[in-house]
Amino acid sequence: MKEEKLLLSSQICFPIYSVSRLLTKAYKPHLEELGITYPQYLVLMVLWENDKVSVNQITEKLLLNTNTMSPLLKRMEKMDLVNRTRSKEDERIVIVALTDKGRELKTKALPIPDRLFDEIVTDEIEIDDMLKLKDTLCELISVLTVKNEASVPSE
Amino acid sequence: MKEEKLLLSSQICFPIYSVSRLLTKAYKPHLEELGITYPQYLVLMVLWENDKVSVNQITEKLLLNTNTMSPLLKRMEKMDLVNRTRSKEDERIVIVALTDKGRELKTKALPIPDRLFDEIVTDEIEIDDMLKLKDTLCELISVLTVKNEASVPSE
DNA sequence: TATATTTGCATCGTGCACGATATAAGCGTG
DNA sequence: CACGCTTATATCGTGCACGATGCAAATATA
Numbered sequence: 001m002k003e004e005k006l007l008l009s010s011q012i013c014f015p016i017y018s019v020s021r022l023l024t025k026a027y028k029p030h031l032e033e034l035g036i037t038y039p040q041y042l043v044l045m046v047l048w049e050n051d052k053v054s055v056n057q058i059t060e061k062l063l064l065n066t067n068t069m070s071p072l073l074k075r076m077e078k079m080d081l082v083n084r085t086r087s088k089e090d091e092r093i094v095i096v097a098l099t100d101k102g103r104e105l106k107t108k109a110l111p112i113p114d115r116l117f118d119e120i121v122t123d124e125i126e127i128d129d130m131l132k133l134k135d136t137l138c139e140l141i142s143v144l145t146v147k148n149e150a151s152v153p154s155e
Numbered sequence: 156m157k158e159e160k161l162l163l164s165s166q167i168c169f170p171i172y173s174v175s176r177l178l179t180k181a182y183k184p185h186l187e188e189l190g191i192t193y194p195q196y197l198v199l200m201v202l203w204e205n206d207k208v209s210v211n212q213i214t215e216k217l218l219l220n221t222n223t224m225s226p227l228l229k230r231m232e233k234m235d236l237v238n239r240t241r242s243k244e245d246e247r248i249v250i251v252a253l254t255d256k257g258r259e260l261k262t263k264a265l266p267i268p269d270r271l272f273d274e275i276v277t278d279e280i281e282i283d284d285m286l287k288l289k290d291t292l293c294e295l296i297s298v299l300t301v302k303n304e305a306s307v308p309s310e
Numbered sequence: 311t312a313t314a315t316t317t318g319c320a321t322c323g324t325g326c327a328c329g330a331t332a333t334a335a336g337c338g339t340g
Numbered sequence: 341c342a343c344g345c346t347t348a349t350a351t352c353g354t355g356c357a358c359g360a361t362g363c364a365a366a367t368a369t370a
Binding site: 068090 | 335
Protein backbone atom coordinates (compact mmCIF):
# COMPACT_ATOMS: atom_id res chain seq x y z
CA MET A 1 0.00 0.00 0.00
CA LYS A 2 2.58 2.48 -1.14
CA GLU A 3 -0.37 4.56 -2.33
CA GLU A 4 -1.05 5.69 1.21
CA LYS A 5 2.02 7.90 1.15
CA LEU A 6 0.38 10.27 -1.27
CA LEU A 7 -2.64 10.97 0.88
CA LEU A 8 -2.70 14.52 2.06
CA SER A 9 -3.24 13.51 5.65
CA SER A 10 -0.19 11.29 5.79
CA GLN A 11 2.25 14.07 4.97
CA ILE A 12 3.93 16.42 7.39
CA CYS A 13 4.00 19.28 5.00
CA PHE A 14 0.34 19.85 4.30
CA PRO A 15 -0.87 20.32 7.89
CA ILE A 16 2.06 22.66 8.57
CA TYR A 17 1.24 24.64 5.46
CA SER A 18 -2.43 24.85 6.44
CA VAL A 19 -1.81 25.71 10.08
CA SER A 20 0.59 28.42 9.02
CA ARG A 21 -2.01 30.07 6.83
CA LEU A 22 -4.81 29.63 9.33
CA LEU A 23 -2.68 31.03 12.15
CA THR A 24 -1.75 34.05 10.08
CA LYS A 25 -5.44 34.50 9.38
CA ALA A 26 -6.19 34.24 13.09
CA TYR A 27 -3.65 36.99 13.78
CA LYS A 28 -5.14 39.20 11.10
CA PRO A 29 -7.99 40.91 12.99
CA HIS A 30 -5.65 41.72 15.87
CA LEU A 31 -2.94 43.06 13.59
CA GLU A 32 -5.42 45.05 11.54
CA GLU A 33 -6.12 47.10 14.66
CA LEU A 34 -2.47 48.11 14.45
CA GLY A 35 -2.69 48.55 10.69
CA ILE A 36 0.02 46.00 9.93
CA THR A 37 0.40 42.59 8.28
CA TYR A 38 1.91 39.48 9.82
CA PRO A 39 5.34 39.77 8.16
CA GLN A 40 5.45 43.44 9.18
CA TYR A 41 4.62 42.34 12.74
CA LEU A 42 7.59 39.96 12.62
CA VAL A 43 9.91 42.75 11.54
CA LEU A 44 8.64 44.94 14.34
CA MET A 45 9.23 42.16 16.87
CA VAL A 46 12.84 41.90 15.74
CA LEU A 47 13.24 45.67 16.15
CA TRP A 48 11.45 45.77 19.51
CA GLU A 49 13.98 43.24 20.77
CA ASN A 50 16.89 45.03 19.17
CA ASP A 51 16.53 48.39 17.49
CA LYS A 52 18.80 49.71 14.73
CA VAL A 53 19.84 46.56 12.96
CA SER A 54 20.87 45.93 9.39
CA VAL A 55 18.54 44.50 6.74
CA ASN A 56 20.71 41.42 6.75
CA GLN A 57 20.29 40.86 10.49
CA ILE A 58 16.52 41.00 10.09
CA THR A 59 16.50 38.53 7.21
CA GLU A 60 18.64 36.14 9.27
CA LYS A 61 16.26 36.26 12.21
CA LEU A 62 13.20 35.76 10.04
CA LEU A 63 14.83 33.32 7.61
CA LEU A 64 13.72 35.50 4.72
CA ASN A 65 15.73 36.91 1.83
CA THR A 66 16.45 40.50 0.95
CA ASN A 67 14.22 40.28 -2.10
CA THR A 68 11.34 39.86 0.33
CA MET A 69 12.64 42.27 2.98
CA SER A 70 13.51 45.22 0.77
CA PRO A 71 10.03 45.99 -0.51
CA LEU A 72 8.52 45.05 2.86
CA LEU A 73 10.75 47.57 4.64
CA LYS A 74 10.01 50.18 2.02
CA ARG A 75 6.30 49.79 2.68
CA MET A 76 6.96 50.03 6.42
CA GLU A 77 8.97 53.20 5.87
CA LYS A 78 6.12 54.68 3.86
CA MET A 79 3.83 53.83 6.79
CA ASP A 80 6.23 55.70 9.08
CA LEU A 81 6.95 52.62 11.20
CA VAL A 82 10.70 52.49 10.49
CA ASN A 83 13.35 54.50 8.73
CA ARG A 84 16.22 53.23 6.62
CA THR A 85 19.62 54.90 6.57
CA ARG A 86 22.89 53.82 4.99
CA SER A 87 25.63 53.08 7.49
CA LYS A 88 28.49 55.58 7.32
CA GLU A 89 31.15 52.98 8.11
CA ASP A 90 29.96 50.68 5.34
CA GLU A 91 27.85 52.27 2.65
CA ARG A 92 26.46 48.91 1.60
CA ILE A 93 24.65 48.36 4.89
CA VAL A 94 21.18 49.76 5.45
CA ILE A 95 20.29 50.33 9.10
CA VAL A 96 16.63 49.88 9.97
CA ALA A 97 15.42 51.84 12.99
CA LEU A 98 12.04 52.21 14.66
CA THR A 99 10.22 55.51 14.42
CA ASP A 100 8.28 56.75 17.45
CA LYS A 101 5.14 55.34 15.84
CA GLY A 102 6.83 51.97 15.40
CA ARG A 103 8.02 51.96 18.99
CA GLU A 104 4.58 52.87 20.33
CA LEU A 105 2.92 49.92 18.60
CA LYS A 106 4.73 47.57 20.97
CA THR A 107 2.34 48.32 23.83
CA LYS A 108 -0.67 47.50 21.70
CA ALA A 109 1.01 44.37 20.35
CA LEU A 110 1.95 42.92 23.74
CA PRO A 111 -1.37 41.26 24.61
CA ILE A 112 -1.97 39.81 21.13
CA PRO A 113 -0.28 36.40 21.51
CA ASP A 114 -2.06 35.66 24.78
CA ARG A 115 -5.41 36.84 23.47
CA LEU A 116 -5.01 34.72 20.38
CA PHE A 117 -3.93 31.65 22.29
CA ASP A 118 -6.97 32.00 24.53
CA GLU A 119 -9.19 32.28 21.47
CA ILE A 120 -7.81 29.05 20.09
CA VAL A 121 -7.79 27.05 23.30
CA THR A 122 -11.12 28.10 24.74
CA ASP A 123 -14.20 27.75 22.61
CA GLU A 124 -15.09 31.41 22.92
CA ILE A 125 -14.75 31.86 19.21
CA GLU A 126 -16.39 29.26 17.05
CA ILE A 127 -15.55 30.80 13.76
CA ASP A 128 -15.19 28.41 10.88
CA ASP A 129 -11.48 28.99 10.35
CA MET A 130 -10.75 28.73 14.05
CA LEU A 131 -12.26 25.26 14.12
CA LYS A 132 -10.22 24.23 11.10
CA LEU A 133 -7.17 25.67 12.81
CA LYS A 134 -7.74 23.63 15.95
CA ASP A 135 -8.34 20.45 14.00
CA THR A 136 -5.34 20.96 11.77
CA LEU A 137 -3.15 21.92 14.72
CA CYS A 138 -4.09 18.72 16.54
CA GLU A 139 -3.41 16.75 13.38
CA LEU A 140 -0.05 18.43 13.01
CA ILE A 141 0.91 17.66 16.58
CA SER A 142 0.05 14.00 16.17
CA VAL A 143 1.88 13.70 12.86
CA LEU A 144 4.93 15.47 14.24
CA THR A 145 4.93 13.33 17.36
CA VAL A 146 4.96 10.15 15.32
CA LYS A 147 7.59 11.44 12.93
CA ASN A 148 9.66 12.74 15.83
CA GLU A 149 9.62 9.45 17.72
CA ALA A 150 10.64 7.69 14.55
CA SER A 151 13.67 9.89 14.10
CA VAL A 152 15.08 11.71 17.10
CA PRO A 153 18.20 13.52 15.88
CA SER A 154 21.29 11.79 17.21
CA GLU A 155 22.76 14.51 19.39
CA MET B 156 8.57 39.60 32.70
CA LYS B 157 5.59 40.06 30.39
CA GLU B 158 8.13 41.21 27.80
CA GLU B 159 9.16 37.63 27.15
CA LYS B 160 5.91 36.99 25.35
CA LEU B 161 6.97 39.14 22.46
CA LEU B 162 10.16 37.25 21.74
CA LEU B 163 10.02 35.49 18.43
CA SER B 164 11.13 32.21 19.92
CA SER B 165 8.35 32.11 22.49
CA GLN B 166 5.56 32.21 19.94
CA ILE B 167 3.93 29.26 18.26
CA CYS B 168 3.27 31.09 15.07
CA PHE B 169 6.75 32.06 13.95
CA PRO B 170 8.32 28.58 13.90
CA ILE B 171 5.28 27.23 12.08
CA TYR B 172 5.49 30.02 9.54
CA SER B 173 9.21 29.39 9.04
CA VAL B 174 8.96 25.63 8.86
CA SER B 175 6.18 25.94 6.34
CA ARG B 176 8.29 28.10 4.05
CA LEU B 177 11.42 26.01 4.52
CA LEU B 178 9.52 22.78 3.86
CA THR B 179 8.04 24.20 0.70
CA LYS B 180 11.54 25.20 -0.32
CA ALA B 181 12.76 21.68 0.40
CA TYR B 182 10.05 20.27 -1.86
CA LYS B 183 10.96 22.68 -4.62
CA PRO B 184 13.82 20.85 -6.37
CA HIS B 185 11.80 17.63 -6.41
CA LEU B 186 8.70 19.35 -7.76
CA GLU B 187 10.70 21.28 -10.32
CA GLU B 188 11.56 17.96 -11.92
CA LEU B 189 7.81 17.59 -12.51
CA GLY B 190 7.51 21.23 -13.54
CA ILE B 191 5.00 22.12 -10.82
CA THR B 192 4.78 24.27 -7.70
CA TYR B 193 3.82 23.13 -4.23
CA PRO B 194 0.20 24.35 -4.34
CA GLN B 195 -0.17 22.71 -7.76
CA TYR B 196 1.20 19.50 -6.22
CA LEU B 197 -1.48 19.70 -3.53
CA VAL B 198 -4.21 20.06 -6.14
CA LEU B 199 -2.83 17.06 -8.02
CA MET B 200 -2.81 15.00 -4.81
CA VAL B 201 -6.47 15.77 -4.29
CA LEU B 202 -7.21 14.70 -7.86
CA TRP B 203 -5.04 11.56 -7.66
CA GLU B 204 -7.11 10.50 -4.67
CA ASN B 205 -10.37 11.45 -6.31
CA ASP B 206 -10.59 12.57 -9.93
CA LYS B 207 -13.30 14.80 -11.37
CA VAL B 208 -14.22 16.97 -8.43
CA SER B 209 -15.63 20.47 -8.24
CA VAL B 210 -13.51 23.54 -7.55
CA ASN B 211 -15.33 23.83 -4.26
CA GLN B 212 -14.38 20.31 -3.17
CA ILE B 213 -10.71 21.09 -3.84
CA THR B 214 -10.79 24.32 -1.88
CA GLU B 215 -12.40 22.49 1.05
CA LYS B 216 -9.71 19.83 1.10
CA LEU B 217 -6.90 22.36 0.86
CA LEU B 218 -8.55 24.99 3.08
CA LEU B 219 -8.05 27.55 0.33
CA ASN B 220 -10.53 29.94 -1.26
CA THR B 221 -11.74 30.12 -4.83
CA ASN B 222 -9.89 33.38 -5.37
CA THR B 223 -6.70 31.37 -4.92
CA MET B 224 -7.90 28.24 -6.70
CA SER B 225 -9.36 29.80 -9.84
CA PRO B 226 -6.15 31.30 -11.23
CA LEU B 227 -4.15 28.31 -9.97
CA LEU B 228 -6.39 25.90 -11.87
CA LYS B 229 -6.27 28.10 -14.95
CA ARG B 230 -2.48 27.89 -14.93
CA MET B 231 -2.69 24.13 -14.49
CA GLU B 232 -5.08 23.91 -17.41
CA LYS B 233 -2.68 25.93 -19.53
CA MET B 234 0.04 23.44 -18.53
CA ASP B 235 -2.25 20.62 -19.70
CA LEU B 236 -2.38 18.99 -16.26
CA VAL B 237 -6.13 19.33 -15.77
CA ASN B 238 -9.18 20.43 -17.68
CA ARG B 239 -12.15 22.41 -16.43
CA THR B 240 -15.68 21.81 -17.63
CA ARG B 241 -18.99 23.19 -16.41
CA SER B 242 -21.29 20.58 -14.96
CA LYS B 243 -24.42 20.00 -17.03
CA GLU B 244 -26.62 19.34 -14.01
CA ASP B 245 -25.57 22.58 -12.35
CA GLU B 246 -24.05 25.20 -14.60
CA ARG B 247 -22.43 26.96 -11.63
CA ILE B 248 -20.17 24.03 -10.83
CA VAL B 249 -16.82 23.61 -12.58
CA ILE B 250 -15.53 20.05 -12.66
CA VAL B 251 -11.78 19.66 -12.56
CA ALA B 252 -10.42 16.49 -14.14
CA LEU B 253 -6.92 15.14 -14.66
CA THR B 254 -5.49 15.00 -18.17
CA ASP B 255 -3.33 12.02 -19.14
CA LYS B 256 -0.30 14.16 -18.41
CA GLY B 257 -1.64 15.01 -14.97
CA ARG B 258 -2.37 11.37 -14.23
CA GLU B 259 1.06 10.26 -15.34
CA LEU B 260 2.81 12.62 -12.93
CA LYS B 261 1.58 10.52 -10.03
CA THR B 262 4.22 7.84 -10.62
CA LYS B 263 7.01 10.39 -10.50
CA ALA B 264 5.51 12.08 -7.46
CA LEU B 265 5.13 8.90 -5.40
CA PRO B 266 8.70 8.68 -4.04
CA ILE B 267 9.03 12.41 -3.24
CA PRO B 268 7.76 12.44 0.37
CA ASP B 269 10.01 9.55 1.39
CA ARG B 270 13.02 10.99 -0.39
CA LEU B 271 12.47 14.34 1.25
CA PHE B 272 11.97 12.88 4.70
CA ASP B 273 15.20 10.95 4.34
CA GLU B 274 17.00 14.12 3.29
CA ILE B 275 15.81 15.91 6.39
CA VAL B 276 16.39 13.11 8.87
CA THR B 277 19.74 11.86 7.66
CA ASP B 278 22.55 14.32 7.28
CA GLU B 279 23.09 13.50 3.62
CA ILE B 280 22.27 17.00 2.62
CA GLU B 281 23.91 19.73 4.62
CA ILE B 282 22.43 22.60 2.71
CA ASP B 283 21.95 25.78 4.65
CA ASP B 284 18.17 25.82 4.46
CA MET B 285 17.95 22.16 5.40
CA LEU B 286 19.80 22.84 8.63
CA LYS B 287 17.53 25.75 9.41
CA LEU B 288 14.59 23.51 8.65
CA LYS B 289 15.75 20.84 11.10
CA ASP B 290 16.42 23.37 13.83
CA THR B 291 13.12 25.14 13.33
CA LEU B 292 11.24 21.86 13.12
CA CYS B 293 12.72 20.72 16.44
CA GLU B 294 11.86 24.08 17.97
CA LEU B 295 8.33 23.81 16.65
CA ILE B 296 7.91 20.34 18.10
CA SER B 297 9.06 21.44 21.53
CA VAL B 298 6.87 24.55 21.51
CA LEU B 299 3.86 22.58 20.37
CA THR B 300 4.45 19.88 22.94
CA VAL B 301 4.51 22.43 25.76
CA LYS B 302 1.47 24.24 24.44
CA ASN B 303 -0.34 20.99 23.89
CA GLU B 304 0.27 19.70 27.40
CA ALA B 305 -0.95 23.00 28.76
CA SER B 306 -4.22 22.74 26.90
CA VAL B 307 -5.43 19.36 25.77
CA PRO B 308 -8.89 19.91 24.25
CA SER B 309 -11.53 18.55 26.60
CA GLU B 310 -12.98 15.74 24.53
C1' DT C 311 -44.65 33.11 -11.39
C1' DA C 312 -41.95 37.23 -9.69
C1' DT C 313 -38.47 38.39 -6.37
C1' DA C 314 -35.08 37.61 -2.96
C1' DT C 315 -31.45 34.85 -1.30
C1' DT C 316 -27.94 31.55 -1.67
C1' DT C 317 -24.30 29.16 -4.03
C1' DG C 318 -20.19 28.44 -7.04
C1' DC C 319 -16.90 30.52 -9.32
C1' DA C 320 -14.24 34.45 -11.20
C1' DT C 321 -11.90 39.02 -11.11
C1' DC C 322 -9.30 42.76 -8.99
C1' DG C 323 -5.93 44.82 -5.99
C1' DT C 324 -2.34 44.32 -2.58
C1' DG C 325 1.25 42.07 -0.18
C1' DC C 326 4.16 38.65 0.41
C1' DA C 327 7.92 34.75 -1.13
C1' DC C 328 11.56 33.66 -3.96
C1' DG C 329 14.73 32.57 -8.05
C1' DA C 330 17.43 35.23 -11.08
C1' DT C 331 19.85 39.13 -11.88
C1' DA C 332 21.87 43.73 -11.09
C1' DT C 333 24.71 47.11 -8.74
C1' DA C 334 27.61 49.39 -5.89
C1' DA C 335 30.68 49.26 -1.90
C1' DG C 336 34.29 46.92 0.38
C1' DC C 337 38.15 43.64 0.37
C1' DG C 338 42.09 40.81 -1.13
C1' DT C 339 46.04 39.96 -3.95
C1' DG C 340 49.53 40.86 -7.12
C1' DC D 341 46.88 51.06 -7.98
C1' DA D 342 44.37 47.49 -10.84
C1' DC D 343 42.08 43.44 -10.76
C1' DG D 344 38.82 40.13 -9.37
C1' DC D 345 35.93 38.48 -5.64
C1' DT D 346 32.76 38.96 -1.94
C1' DT D 347 29.06 41.27 0.50
C1' DA D 348 24.74 44.00 1.23
C1' DT D 349 20.94 45.49 -0.77
C1' DA D 350 17.73 46.28 -4.60
C1' DT D 351 14.96 45.14 -8.81
C1' DC D 352 12.24 42.14 -11.78
C1' DG D 353 9.07 38.51 -12.93
C1' DT D 354 6.00 34.89 -11.44
C1' DG D 355 3.00 32.54 -8.41
C1' DC D 356 0.54 32.25 -4.61
C1' DA D 357 -2.93 34.04 -0.58
C1' DC D 358 -6.77 36.60 0.48
C1' DG D 359 -10.26 40.47 1.31
C1' DA D 360 -13.59 42.71 -1.45
C1' DT D 361 -16.51 42.60 -5.09
C1' DG D 362 -19.05 40.87 -9.15
C1' DC D 363 -22.05 37.73 -11.57
C1' DA D 364 -24.81 34.15 -13.20
C1' DA D 365 -27.16 29.88 -12.05
C1' DA D 366 -29.90 27.57 -8.72
C1' DT D 367 -33.04 27.71 -4.97
C1' DA D 368 -36.25 29.54 -1.64
C1' DT D 369 -40.05 32.42 -0.58
C1' DA D 370 -43.75 35.26 -1.22
